[in-house]
Amino acid sequence: xxxxxxxxxxxxxxxxxxxxxxxxxxxxxxxxxxxxxxxxxxxxxxxxxxxxxxxxxxxxxxxxxxxxxxxxxxxxxxxxxxxxxxxxxxxxxxxxxxxxxxxxxxxxxxxxxxxxxxxxxxxxxxxxxxxxxxxxxxxx
Amino acid sequence: xxxxxxxxxxxxxxxxxxxxxxxxxxxxxxxxxxxxxxxxxxxxxxxxxxxxxxxxxxxxxxxxxxxxxxxxxxxxxxxxxxxxxxxxxxxxxxxxxxxxxxxxxxxxxxxxxxxxxxxxxxxxxxxxxxxxxxxxxxxxxxxxxxxxxxxxxxxxxxxxxxxxxxxxxxxxxxxxxxxxxxxxxxxxxxxxxxxxxxxxxxxxxxxxxxxxxxxxxxxxxxxxxxxxxxxxxxxxxxxxxxxxxxxxxxxxxxxxxxxxxxxxxxxxxxxxxxxxxxxxxxxxxxxxxxxxxxxxxxxxxxxxxxxxxxxxxxxxxxxxxxxxxxxxxxxxxxxxxxxxxxxxxxxxxxxxxxxxxxxxxxxxxxxxxxxxxxxxxxxxxxxxxxxxxxxxxxxxxxxxxxxxxxxxxxxxxxxxxxxxxxxxxxxxxxxxxxxxxxxxxxxxxxxxxxxxxxxxxxxxxxxxxxxxxxxxxxxxxxxxxxxxxxxxxxxxx
Numbered sequence: 001x002x003x004x005x006x007x008x009x010x011x012x013x014x015x016x017x018x019x020x021x022x023x024x025x026x027x028x029x030x031x032x033x034x035x036x037x038x039x040x041x042x043x044x045x046x047x048x049x050x051x052x053x054x055x056x057x058x059x060x061x062x063x064x065x066x067x068x069x070x071x072x073x074x075x076x077x078x079x080x081x082x083x084x085x086x087x088x089x090x091x092x093x094x095x096x097x098x099x100x101x102x103x104x105x106x107x108x109x110x111x112x113x114x115x116x117x118x119x120x121x122x123x124x125x126x127x128x129x130x131x132x133x134x135x136x137x138x139x140x
Numbered sequence: 141x142x143x144x145x146x147x148x149x150x151x152x153x154x155x156x157x158x159x160x161x162x163x164x165x166x167x168x169x170x171x172x173x174x175x176x177x178x179x180x181x182x183x184x185x186x187x188x189x190x191x192x193x194x195x196x197x198x199x200x201x202x203x204x205x206x207x208x209x210x211x212x213x214x215x216x217x218x219x220x221x222x223x224x225x226x227x228x229x230x231x232x233x234x235x236x237x238x239x240x241x242x243x244x245x246x247x248x249x250x251x252x253x254x255x256x257x258x259x260x261x262x263x264x265x266x267x268x269x270x271x272x273x274x275x276x277x278x279x280x281x282x283x284x285x286x287x288x289x290x291x292x293x294x295x296x297x298x299x300x301x302x303x304x305x306x307x308x309x310x311x312x313x314x315x316x317x318x319x320x321x322x323x324x325x326x327x328x329x330x331x332x333x334x335x336x337x338x339x340x341x342x343x344x345x346x347x348x349x350x351x352x353x354x355x356x357x358x359x360x361x362x363x364x365x366x367x368x369x370x371x372x373x374x375x376x377x378x379x380x381x382x383x384x385x386x387x388x389x390x391x392x393x394x395x396x397x398x399x400x401x402x403x404x405x406x407x408x409x410x411x412x413x414x415x416x417x418x419x420x421x422x423x424x425x426x427x428x429x430x431x432x433x434x435x436x437x438x439x440x441x442x443x444x445x446x447x448x449x450x451x452x453x454x455x456x457x458x459x460x461x462x463x464x465x466x467x468x469x470x471x472x473x474x475x476x477x478x479x480x481x482x483x484x485x486x487x488x489x490x491x492x493x494x495x496x497x498x499x500x501x502x503x504x505x506x507x508x509x510x511x512x513x514x515x516x517x518x519x520x521x522x523x524x525x526x527x528x529x530x531x532x533x534x535x536x537x538x539x540x541x542x543x544x545x546x547x548x549x550x551x552x553x554x555x556x557x558x559x560x561x562x563x564x565x566x567x568x569x570x571x572x573x574x575x576x577x578x579x580x581x582x583x584x585x586x587x588x589x590x591x592x593x594x595x596x597x598x599x600x601x602x603x604x605x606x607x608x609x610x611x612x613x614x615x616x617x618x619x620x621x622x623x624x625x626x627x628x629x630x631x632x633x
Contacts, residue, residue, distance in 0.1 A: 073160035087143050094202040
C-alpha cells in the first residue's frame with residue numbers, strides 16, 4: 001500500500017528552510033550566548049534528515065550531491081588550520097584573535113578567528129551526523 | 141617554540157584529515173600515511189632533544205593562565221612514550237602494507253591508525269585529567285573503527301563486548317572525574333598535585349583514587365578487569381592487534397603511573413599496597429593464560445597482561461629503582477610486544493593457522509626468521525643483555541628495597557614461566573618434523589619480515605645499549621618521584 005505523504009512533503013518544503021535559517025542564527029549567536037558550530041551543525045543535519053524522511057535518500061542525494069566524509073575532512077582541516085595559525089605567531093595553541101571592524105550595513109562588528117574554527121566544527125558535525133544516518137538508513 | 145609539545149598530537153590529526161579526502165587512491169594513502177608518521181617521529185625527536193636540554197615543556201592552550209586552561213605537558217617520561225609509540229606505529233604501518241589487504245586499505249584504515257596515534261600521543265602529553273578522558277575517547281573511537289575493520293564475523297562479535305566494556309569504563313571515568321572535581325575544585329594535574337595534600341578528607345580521596353584505578357585498570361587490563369582483553373584482541377588482523385597490544389593498554393598503564401605518582405599519594409599505605417597486590421595477581425593470572433593456550437596469538441596476548449602487572453608492581457614501590465624500572469620496562473614492552481605480534485603474524489601466514497600443534501620444523505626453511513624469533517622471545521623474558529633485563533632488574537630491586545620482597549620473588553619466578561610460554565612457540569614451530577607450509581614468494585615474505593626484524597634489532601639495541609638510555613630514564617623517573625618539577629613547569633609561567 002502506498003502511504004499518502006503529501007502533507008508531510010508540503011510541510012517539509014517550508015519547515016526545512018525555517019530550520020536552516022534558525023541553524024544559521026544559532027551558529028552566529030554562539031560566541032557570547034548559547035549556540036555555536038556544534039548545535040548549528042546538528043540543526044542543519046536535522047533539516048536534511050527531515051528532507052530524507054519526507055522524500056527518499058536517492059532524491060536528496062540528487063539535490064544535495066555532497067560527499068559527507070569529504071565534508072568532515074574539510075571541516076576538520078579548517079578547524080585544525082585555525083587552531084594551528086597560533087603556531088606562526090608563537091602563542092599557545094588555540095589562542096584566538098579578534099578585533100572590531102566597521103562594516104557596511106552591520107556597523108561596528110567584532111570579528112573573531114574563533115568563528116573560522118566554529119565553521120570547521122559545523123562542517124564536521126554535519127558531515128559525521130549525515131554519514132552515520134546515511135549508513136544506517138541505507139542498510140536494508 | 142612554545143607549541144612544540146603539541147606537534148606529535150596535531151601532525152597525525154592533520155594527516156588523518158587529509159587521508160579522508162581520497163580513500164580509494166591506494167598509493168597516495170600509503171605514502172601520505174607513512175609521511176605523516178615520519179613527520180610525527182621527527183617532531184617527537186625535536187621535542188625529545190628540547191626536553192632533554194631545557195627540562196619539562198608546558199603549554200596552556202588558548203593563552204589562558206595555567207590552572208584554568210588545558211595544559212599540555214611534555215616531561216621526559218611522556219616524550220619517551222610518545223617517541224616509542226610513534227616508532228611502533230611506523231613499523232606496524234610498514235607491516236600492514238603487505239598484510240592488511242587492499243579492501244581494508246581503501247576503507248579508511250590509514251586515517252583510523254593516525255587518529256589512534258593522535259589519541260595515544262595526546263593521552264601521553266596532556267596535563268589535564270579531563271583532557272586525558274577526551275584523548276582516551278579519541279583513541280577509543282579509532283580503536284572501535286579498527287577492531288571492526290573488515291567486518292569479519294568474530295570481529296563483529298568481539299567488538300560488541302569491547303564497545304560495552306569501554307563505554308562502561310568511560311562512564312565510570314566521567315563520574316570519577318566529577319567526584320575529583322567536587323572534592324578538589326580543579327582538574328589540572330599540576331594543580332591537583334598542589335591541592336590534594338592540603339585536603340584533610342583523606343578517606344574520600346582514597347575512594348576516588350581507587351575508582352580511578354578501576355577506570356584505568358579497565359584500559360590497562362589489570363586483574364580482575366582484564367577479562368575482555370583476550371577475546372577482543374584475538375579478533376582483528378595482526379597489524380591492528382600489534383598496535384592495540386603495544387599501545388592501548390599502555391595508555392591505561394601510563395595513566396595509573398602518572399596519577400599514582402603525581403597526586404594520589406595521600407594514602408600510599410592503602411592505595412599503593414593495593415596496587416602492588418593487584419599487580420602480582422595480574423602477573424599470575426596472565427601466566428596461567430600464557431601457558432594454557434596452544435594458540436600463538438593467545439600466548440602473546442596473555443603476555444601483555446603479565447607485562448602490565450610487572451610495570452605496575454614497579455610503580456607501586458615508589459622508590460627510584462622501582463619507578464625507573466617501570467619506565468624502562470614500559471618502553472621495552474611497547475617495542476617487544478609489537479615485534480612479537482608481527483613475528484607471530486608471519487608465523488600464522490606461513491603455516492596458515494595460529495594453532496601451535498599444527499606447526500613444526502620451520503628452522504630448516506626459514507632459519508634467520510627462527511633465530512630472530514628466539515632473540516625476541518629471550519628479550520621478552522628478560523635474559524641479559526636483551527631489553528627486558530634492565531627494566532626487570534630495577535623493578536625487582538625496587539621490590540627488595542621496598543616492603544614487597546615477596547612480589548619481587550613472584551616476578552623472578554614468573555619470568556621463567558614467561559620464557560617457557562614463548563620458547564614453547566619456538567620449540568613447536570621451529571623444531572620437530574616439518575609440516576606442509578603455505579608457499580609465499582620471497583618479496584612478500586621480506587616485506588613482512590624486514591620491518592619486524594628492524595623492530596627486534598631496536599629492542600636488542602635498547603637492551604644492549606641500556607647504559608646509553610639510562611640517563612633519560614632516570615630523568616623521567618626524577619620527575620615522577622619529585623612532582624614539584626612537574627608542578628613548577630606548569631604553574632610558574
